[in-house]
């Protein structure tokens with residue numbers, strides 16, 4: 001039985017390091033996403049209702065029903081779309097919003113680099129706190 005304990009400890013410490021590396025990576029992604037958001041989205045989108053926002057504020061956007069931010073004047077296309085903002089829907093939106101949803105009043109943004117999308121998604125997940133659960137990609 002004896003050799004099992006060191007092996008177990010080794011496995012556990014491996015797990016712990018893995019988790020730490022994972023969270024550092026997550027933080028780097030969120031920071032990069034915050035910068036990309038500032039460059040690509042922030043001129044039209046605040047993250048919360050405390051700041052002026054030409055487009056709808058994007059707090060809690062992951063898992064939110066499209067067109068549901070209170071008192072925002074959406075296009076009919078977006079309001080009637082019936083979609084929920086999953087990571088996949090947000091990718092399609094960043095890549096080609098007006099192709100994905102003809103009739104939207106959001107001007108075309110063409111972010112087709114998956115890594116850039118990943119970073120912005122990580123940032124959007126970080127401002128999504130409504131149910132506190134982890135957002136899967």
Ligand code: HEC
Pocket residue numbers: 037040041042043044045054055056061065066067068069073074075076077078079085090093094103104105106107109111120
């Ligand atoms: C030029 C201004 C502008 C830029 C830049 C912009 N948006 Fe928008 N966005 C809008 C407007 C306006 C709407 C509302 C569209 C409608 O009602 O059809 C919108 C809507 C959205 C929605 C739907 C929100 C909801 O409540 O359903 C999401 C998600 C979104 N934008 C994400 C982004 C992201 C991410 C970026 C940056 C990559 C970005 N937008 C860049 C103006 C902009």
